[in-house]
Amino acid sequence: MNDCERTQENIGRWFDDELNRAESERIRVHVESCTACRAAQQRMEKIDQALHGVLAAEAAQVEFTSFWRGVERRINERRPWHREWLDRVIGVPRSAWAVPAVIALLLALLSLDSYFPAWRGGVTRSGFAAVNSIDAHGRSVALLRENETKTTVIWLYDDQEGEDETAEEAPKAGPAF
Amino acid sequence: MEPSDWELVQKCQAGEMSAFQELVSRYHQKVYVVILGLLRNREDALEVSQETFFRAFRKIGGFQGQSSFYTWIYRIAVNLAIDAQRRQKRNPLDFRESMDGLLESHDEVARDPFADVHDRELRENLISAINSLTPEHKAVIVLRTIEGLSYKDIGEILGCSEGTVMSRLHYARKKLQDKLSSFL
Numbered sequence: 001m002n003d004c005e006r007t008q009e010n011i012g013r014w015f016d017d018e019l020n021r022a023e024s025e026r027i028r029v030h031v032e033s034c035t036a037c038r039a040a041q042q043r044m045e046k047i048d049q050a051l052h053g054v055l056a057a058e059a060a061q062v063e064f065t066s067f068w069r070g071v072e073r074r075i076n077e078r079r080p081w082h083r084e085w086l087d088r089v090i091g092v093p094r095s096a097w098a099v100p101a102v103i104a105l106l107l108a109l110l111s112l113d114s115y116f117p118a119w120r121g122g123v124t125r126s127g128f129a130a131v132n133s134i135d136a137h138g139r140s141v142a143l144l145r146e147n148e149t150k151t152t153v154i155w156l157y158d159d160q161e162g163e164d165e166t167a168e169e170a171p172k173a174g175p176a177f
Numbered sequence: 178m179e180p181s182d183w184e185l186v187q188k189c190q191a192g193e194m195s196a197f198q199e200l201v202s203r204y205h206q207k208v209y210v211v212i213l214g215l216l217r218n219r220e221d222a223l224e225v226s227q228e229t230f231f232r233a234f235r236k237i238g239g240f241q242g243q244s245s246f247y248t249w250i251y252r253i254a255v256n257l258a259i260d261a262q263r264r265q266k267r268n269p270l271d272f273r274e275s276m277d278g279l280l281e282s283h284d285e286v287a288r289d290p291f292a293d294v295h296d297r298e299l300r301e302n303l304i305s306a307i308n309s310l311t312p313e314h315k316a317v318i319v320l321r322t323i324e325g326l327s328y329k330d331i332g333e334i335l336g337c338s339e340g341t342v343m344s345r346l347h348y349a350r351k352k353l354q355d356k357l358s359s360f361l
Contacts, residue, residue: 012347016321018328043354043361048322050296050303051214055323058219059210067205067227068198074231 003030007037015044099155103142106153110146182246189237197237201230204247207324208254214319215258215312217304225261229254244333251320251334259312299360306356314349317342 007030013019014027031037142155180188180196182203188196208229213222232253240249307315313335320331328339328346335342354361 012350013343016328016346018343044350046361047303047350047353047357050299051307051318051322054300054303055210055214055319058213059206062206062209062223062226064202064205067209067223068201070223070227071201071230071234074227075234 004034004037007031007034008040011037011040012044015041099142103144103155106144183242186237186240186242186246189234190240197234200233200246200250204250205230207247208250210323211251211319212254212258212261214307214323215255215315216262217308221261222258225257226254229257232257245330248330248333251324251326252336255316255320255334259316262312299357302357302360303353306353309356310349310352314345314352317345318349318353321346 007014007027010019010023010027011031014024014031017024019027027037031041142153144153144155145151180199182200185196185200189200205226209222209226212225212229213219216222216225229250233250236253240246244252307318310318316335317331320326320334321328326334328342331342332339337345
């Protein structure tokens, strides 16, 4: 790996001041003498400045008194129980496997009759359940239909596949590539 | 001497509302700007920012200071913003209107007309480029660029490793540079 490749690989960390002193100094010296690497540094600077320019000016316009009033109103407002409950449910981290797992569980429950005919008082049923469609790309729909009881479960969900992260408090985000 | 965040948190836990007000005063703009970076809609960003502090108020009794207050509050903010963003995606028209508003307000203060055109194009394309990023990539770029947080703090806020922060930043910057190549 030549000096330029090594620099390009670490230029972001250098720009963010996340390198040790020796490596940081090496990159600084290289960037000063290399047109291509200097251009890369300038591109990063320009994007940072533009983003900063747009957002920092916006932040300055947020006046504290009115902001605090909004927070205070929320604090003093007694929320209905279902809203509280919903907040808690929504607050639970969701995972990519949660939707298929729930569907599998539903299927397993519906097919219990076939394996354990006596579990509901010995009534034998010829139930048939099927997952009609699953689209795993973007906003997806799973349709579970059970003919015997004429039960249809429509499941709307966002695709949750993403980078492999298992941290406890990872944001409840669905990837939206 | 100003009390530290942790001292204010302890006062909040003892029931002092003024201490919480002081924390809101310290962080409301920072939280707002991070959320605005993720949502790009003023009204939504304001709502989500206020909701962030409301949630913090409710949970502050359980905050034990294992992380700093700002990483904790940013974590709540980013989670709420990402949720709001998913809802926002279902209303792309409203979203577009609010983005235009964001651009117009900055044109008012522009001076040089040539720089203005170039800057406007850059901002417009920057916004569109940022919107093409996933919430996770958007979050790292905003927390790093706007707040100047370290990889360690960003990792703590987003619940991922420093290595993941680094790779997301690398990807996000590359994507932004590719999309904005004609303006850089």
